[in-house]
Amino acid sequence: xxxxxxxxxxxxxxxxxxxxxxxxxxxxxxxxxxxxxxxxxxxxxxxxxxxxxxxxxxxxxxxxxxxxxxxxxxxxxxxxxxxxxxxxxxxxxxxxxxxxxxxxxxxxxxxxxxxxxxxxxxxxxxxxxxxxxxxxxxxxxxxxxxxxxxxxxxxxxxxxxxxxxxxxxxxxxxxxxxxxxxxxxxxxxxxxxxxxxxxxxxxxxxxxxxxxxxxxxxxxxxxxxxxxxxxxxxxxxxxxxxxxxxxxxxxxxxxxxxxxxxxxxxxxxxxxxxxxxxxxxxxxxxxxxxxxxxxxxxxxxxxxxxxxxxxxxxxxxxxxxxxxxxxxxxxxxxxxxxxxxxxxxxxxxxxxxxxxxxxxxxxxxxxxxxxxxxxxxxxxxxxxxxxxxxxxxxxxxxxxxxxxxxxxxxxxxxxxxxxxxxxxxxxxxxxxxxxxxxxxxxxxxxxxxxxxxxxxxxxxxxxxxxxxxxxxxxxxxxxxxxxxxxxxxxxxxxxxxxxxxxx
Amino acid sequence: xxxxxxxxxxxxxxxxxxxxxxxxxxxxxxxxxxxxxxxxxxxxxxxxxxxxxxxxxxxxxxxxxxxxxxxxxxxxxxxxxxxxxxxxxxxxxxxxxxxxxxxxxxxxxxxxxxxxxxxxxxxxxxxxxxxxxxxxxxxxxxxxxxxxxxxxxxxxxxxxxxxxxxxxxxxxxxxxxxxxxxxxxxxxxxxxxxxxxxxxxxxxxxxxxxxxxxxxxxxxx
Numbered sequence: 069x070x071x072x073x074x075x076x077x078x079x080x081x082x083x084x085x086x087x088x089x090x091x092x093x094x095x096x097x098x099x100x101x102x103x104x105x106x107x108x109x110x111x112x113x114x115x116x117x118x119x120x121x122x123x124x125x126x127x128x129x130x131x132x133x134x135x136x137x138x139x140x141x142x143x144x145x146x147x148x149x150x151x152x153x154x155x156x157x158x159x160x161x162x163x164x165x166x167x168x169x170x171x172x173x174x175x176x177x178x179x180x181x182x183x184x185x186x187x188x189x190x191x192x193x194x195x196x197x198x199x200x201x202x203x204x205x206x207x208x209x210x211x212x213x214x215x216x217x218x219x220x221x222x223x224x225x226x227x228x229x230x231x232x233x234x235x236x237x238x239x240x241x242x243x244x245x246x247x248x249x250x251x252x253x254x255x256x257x258x259x260x261x262x263x264x265x266x267x268x269x270x271x272x273x274x275x276x277x278x279x280x281x282x283x284x285x286x287x288x289x290x291x292x293x294x295x296x297x298x299x300x301x302x303x304x305x306x307x308x309x310x311x312x313x314x315x316x317x318x319x320x321x322x323x324x325x326x327x328x329x330x331x332x333x334x335x336x337x338x339x340x341x342x343x344x345x346x347x348x349x350x351x352x353x354x355x356x357x358x359x360x361x362x363x364x365x366x367x368x369x370x371x372x373x374x375x376x377x378x379x380x381x382x383x384x385x386x387x388x389x390x391x392x393x394x395x396x397x398x399x400x401x402x403x404x405x406x407x408x409x410x411x412x413x414x415x416x417x418x419x420x421x422x423x424x425x426x427x428x429x430x431x432x433x434x435x436x437x438x439x440x441x442x443x444x445x446x447x448x449x450x451x452x453x454x455x456x457x458x459x460x461x462x463x464x465x466x467x468x469x470x471x472x473x474x475x476x477x478x479x480x481x482x483x484x485x486x487x488x489x490x491x492x493x494x495x496x497x498x499x500x501x502x503x504x505x506x507x508x509x510x511x512x513x514x515x516x517x518x519x520x521x522x523x524x525x526x527x528x529x530x531x532x533x534x535x536x537x538x539x540x541x542x543x544x545x546x547x548x549x550x551x552x553x554x555x556x557x558x559x560x561x562x563x564x565x566x567x568x569x570x571x
Numbered sequence: 572x573x574x575x576x577x578x579x580x581x582x583x584x585x586x587x588x589x590x591x592x593x594x595x596x597x598x599x600x601x602x603x604x605x606x607x608x609x610x611x612x613x614x615x616x617x618x619x620x621x622x623x624x625x626x627x628x629x630x631x632x633x634x635x636x637x638x639x640x641x642x643x644x645x646x647x648x649x650x651x652x653x654x655x656x657x658x659x660x661x662x663x664x665x666x667x668x669x670x671x672x673x674x675x676x677x678x679x680x681x682x683x684x685x686x687x688x689x690x691x692x693x694x695x696x697x698x699x700x701x702x703x704x705x706x707x708x709x710x711x712x713x714x715x716x717x718x719x720x721x722x723x724x725x726x727x728x729x730x731x732x733x734x735x736x737x738x739x740x741x742x743x744x745x746x747x748x749x750x751x752x753x754x755x756x757x758x759x760x761x762x763x764x765x766x767x768x769x770x771x772x773x774x775x776x777x778x779x780x781x782x783x784x785x786x787x788x789x790x791x792x
Contacts, residue, residue, distance in 0.1 A: 174716050183751050191750040193715070219720050222699035224667045224681050226674055227717060248716045249671040252752030267589045267609055267746055274675020274771060337685035344682070355675050357770065358609050567674040 070115070070123045077112065077128040077137040084114055084126055085143035092119050094433075095420055097506065097517040098140075098150035099532040100158040102186045104132055106502070106524060110160045112137060114147070115506065115519070121438045123506075136161035146420030149541050150534075157184040157254075172247045172570075175200035183255050184530075190255040204243045207233030212240075215552065219248050226566035230555075237551045242544040249570040257531035262288055262362055262499065265528060269518070270357050272533060273568035278311045279511030280533070280568075281360040283518040286441060286507025288362035291520065292496045298443065299490040300364030302480055305443040306377065307347075307369075308509065309477045311356055314343035315512035316466040316473070317388060319563045323463055324395070326557035327404045335391055339384060346380050349373070364493040374481050381474045392467050405460035409558030411546040412457060419545075423514015423536045425562055428465045429457035435510035443480060457546075459561040499526040511536050513564060535568035573601065573639055578620035584612035590745040603628050603637040604742035604756075607770035630735075630767040630780030634758065637742070637768055655764075656786035658731050659705050663695045663785060666704035666728070670721045670757060671714030675771040676738035680708060688774040695781055701727040706784060708777075709761070712740040712747050713754035725761055733764045733784050737777055742766045 075083045087093045093116035101111040110130040117123055130137050139162035140147040151162035152171040159182035162168070170177070176196040183190055206214060212235055219227040229245040253272055257265045269284035270277045282304055289295060296304070321336020344354040350373040351359050359367055369377070395401060411421065416429040426433045434451035436444055452468040454461040504521040514536030523529035543562055547555060578599050585593040592605035593612060599620075601612075606628070613621045631637050669677055683690040684697065698704050701724045713721055725734070736757045739745045744755040757763055767780035782788035 188751075190752075191748065193749075194751050219717065220668060220724050224677055224684075224697060226669050226672075226677060227720065248720075249669070249711065249714055250716060250752045251671060251712060251714055251747045252750055253747065255751070256748045256753075263587075263611075264589045267607060271607070271673045271675070271740075271746060271770070274673040274678060277673075277675070334686045337682075338687060341682060341685050341687045354679075354773065355771065357607075357675075565674055567672065 070125050073124065073126045075126060075128050077130050080112065080114070080126065080128050081138050081140050081143045084116075084140045084147070087116055087124060087126065088144055091124075093117060093124060095144055095146040095150075096123065096508070096515070097519050097532065097534045098147055098154075099519050099530065100154035100160055100184070101521060101530045102158060102184060103129070105186055110135060110158060112154070112160070113504070113519070114140065115517075117438065130160055135159060136163050138163055139165035141165050145418050148419070149538060156182070158182055159185060172250055174245075174247070183252065190252055190258075204231050204245065206231065206243075207241050211235050219245075228566055232552055232555070234552065237553065239547055239550055239552050239555070242547040242555075244540065244544060246540055246566060247570045249567050251571065253571045254531050254533065257528055259527055259529075262496070262528070265531065266361055269533075272571055273535065273537075273565045274355050275315055275565055276311070276511040276513060276516065276535065276568055278307055278356040278359055279509045279516050280518070280535070282308060282442065283507040283509040283516045284520075285360050285362040286509070287505050287518045287520040288496060288499070288507075290505035290507060291499050291503055291522065294363060294494050294496045296364035296494050297490050297492070299368075299484070299487045300492045300494075301443040302484045302487060303365045303367075303369050303492070304360060306477055306480045306484065307351055307356055307359055308442065309473045309480070310343065310347055310350070310377070312473050312512045313384075313470060313477075314340055314347065316470045317343060317384075319512075319560070320392070320395070320463060320466055320470075322560050322563065323405075323459070323557070324401070326560040327401050329395075329398065329401045332395055332398075332401065335394075339388060339391065342380070342384065346377065350377050361493060363496045364491075366492070368492060369484065371485075374484060378478060378481050381477050385471065385474045388470055402460065404554070404557060405463060405561075406458060408459045408554050409546045409550055409561060410457045411542055413455070415545055416457070416542065419542055421539055421542050423510070423512075423539065424462055424465050424469075425539050425542060426514065427451055427453050428461035430455040433515065435508050435515050439508050441509065443483065448479070449476065459557055462561040499528070501526045504530075513537060513568070514539065533571055535565070537564040537566070537569035540564050540569050572622045572624040573599065574620045574622070575599070575640060577618045579618055581617060583615045583617060584621060587611045587615050590739075592745065599640070601639040602743070603639060603768040604634055604766060605739060605745035606768065607739050607746050627773045627776040628768045630765050630772075630776060630783050632765055632783070634742070634763075634766060637766055653786050655731060655733060655784065659785055661694045661787075663693075663706060663781070664698045664704050665695060665706045665708050665781065666698055666701045666724070668707055668709045668721060668724050670709055670711035670717045670741065671753065672711035672738065672740060676710040676741070679771045679774050680710070680737060680777060682774040683777050688778065690778055690781075693778070693782065693787075701725070702729065704728055705731070706733045706735055706781065707761070708735050708737060708781075709741050709757040710737045712744045712749070713757060713760055715752055715754070718754065718760060721757075722760060734761045735765045735767065735780055735784050736763055737767045737772060737780070739768060739770045742768060746770075
């Protein structure tokens with residue numbers, strides 16, 4: 069059960085600050101909803117996690133006649149992007165927000181239109197505003213140079229616009245304009261069937277697809293109070309670790325690309341390819357699409373698949389060990405990583421970092437340990453933590469997590485071998501009316517939170533996805549004070565998805 | 572894979588298809604430009620007319636040719652490809668353009684360059700600037716926020732130039748509903764020479780599509 073506090077909108081900052089101060093809570097997700105059709109106003113939901121793992125929701129209604137509320141960001145900085153999203157997408161103003169610029173909507177989006185309002189028809193294209201506004205802040209001064217990059221980049225990567233400001237190669241400020249791949253997935257989910265939304269959830273992000281599918285499924289299971297059987301939960305957990313493995317191994321390889329160590333790129337690439345072919349052989353898809361569904365899983369892992377995963381995990385462990393040893397001995401490479409792109413502990417903590425980026429800065433956040441799900445039990449996962457906060461620390465956290473994950477896969481396979489054939493899907497039935505629930509999964513990049521609300525007939529009326537790529541808000545802090553040519557390296561050490569963030 | 576002899580046109584597949592890729596009226600038709608390979612149709616087919624194929628969905632030169640079962644389609648594709656081959660030769664430079672994808676296709680394009688798939692063995696490689704490119708390899712639905720950048724990238728290429736789409740969403744927008752944010756695929760704004768279907772297509776399919784675009788892949792018909 070989630071503890072709920074209903075407060076007046078004006079009391080939000082005080083209530084949230086008290087929870088953070090007195091009960092050491094941290095913000096997990098924040099959502100705005102349009103509940104005018106149900107005789108209410110705009111709903112604001114701030115969900116916090118306590119150190120025990122228990123969740124607390126602070127909720128308020130905003131009067132539609134005066135759509136504003138005092139920004140919580142002033143007292144809980146982690147709320148900053150959430151509240152900007154609420155302003156853009158719902159048209160509810162966080163007054164006193166320190167950075168009220170647009171976030172999701174771009175310069176040529178017309179004023180006064182808010183996609184997540186119920187009277188906005190999301191199926192129609194919207195004309196461009198001929199007078200773009202709210203440009204980037206920029207840096208000015210003697211000898212200051214601005215370097216614009218993107219949205220289309222030189223490599224095979226996703227789109228985003230970066231504006232570097234600095235003198236010579238030293239970067240003072242990075243401004244990132246993101247949300248280019250915003251596809252309106254949250255709006256498209258409204259009124260759609262549970263199954264239809266599953267296929268959208270899987271395609272929020274190709275590289276964390278299974279994490280999203282499971283987080284969504286868990287939200288549905290939470291709403292309907294159904295739990296998948298043990299076999300289905302074990303399969304979920306095994307495959308979620310395989311998702312972490314191909315990502316982490318590939319991310320280490322891509323880090324080599326950021327430092328122009330081509331041999332490292334190609335050797336790591338071979339291991340990643342092997343892991344993705346293992347996904348295809350065991351679960352039918354190189355990115356694990358089509359595996360999870362609300363109530364369980366759509367595919368079994370038979371004895372042959374289990375054996376193949378076990379065998380490969382042993383081979384890959386020894387090959388990855390050799391690969392990492394070679395990298396660690398390559399001084400010209402490792403020297404680039406030390407002290408580069410430092411994300412400070414307090415900043416990571418207060419701005420709500422999650423995943424590898426948080427753990428490499430000494431902030432212990434791993435959903436697998438704090439809110440164990442699927443087949444995980446408390447104590448099965450011990451978060452890997454380092455304190456340096458630099459590129460090297462983020463690489464080493466991934467390396468250690470690869471070994472831990474390989475061990476966890478074998479442990480889970482041992483349990484799966486003991487479980488007989490079983491129904492893989494627990495029927496979930498219709499969704500209850502006028503409720504909300506959430507699902508949390510630790511994706512390769514960190515905490516994914518799927519927040520789901522139903523309407524008067526049990527239809528999906530709001531779907532909020534907060535992926536680990538919300539860490540994008542932290543990247544500019546880690547880049548300031550570094551050299552411009554180190555940006556690709558710093559960026560790859562965070563390895564965030566744009567698609568995951570943009571939705 | 573579709574076996575027309577076993578299909579009784581019951582329409583169960585069309586009903587469960589989450590992306591509207593299947594139409595069953597007087598005949599069965601599957602639009603691979605929309606298909607995301609979720610296999611719901613195979614799960615519900617009572618006659619066994621639909622089954623999992625062993626190979627990847629193959630690239631085609633026109634949108635119509637992506638509709639299964641295939642009817643004879645006359646295209647100018649062969650002619651164009653022969654011309655492309657004549658002009659561009661065996662060395663090809665490709666510029667990738669993410670026009671709003673989930674990043675799945677983009678990772679598979681990356682995988683074509685790994686040591687296992689080794690796209691470079693065909694004399695094909697990726698370049699940083701559209702000005703150096705012969706082929707624009709497009710992923711994504713063409714979102715509102717990327718439409719202008721996508722057009723400018725294409726405009727920056729010199730002739731002769733080809734456009735190849737990768738994945739269902741670049742071919743049709745599916746599974747994302749088009750609207751205020753998401754578009755209807757690359758063909759809605761650019762002249763597409765080859766469609767590579769799939770969600771995402773395997774690296775082999777992407778390589779085949781690139782070779783098809785320049786007349787270096789002759790498929791046994």
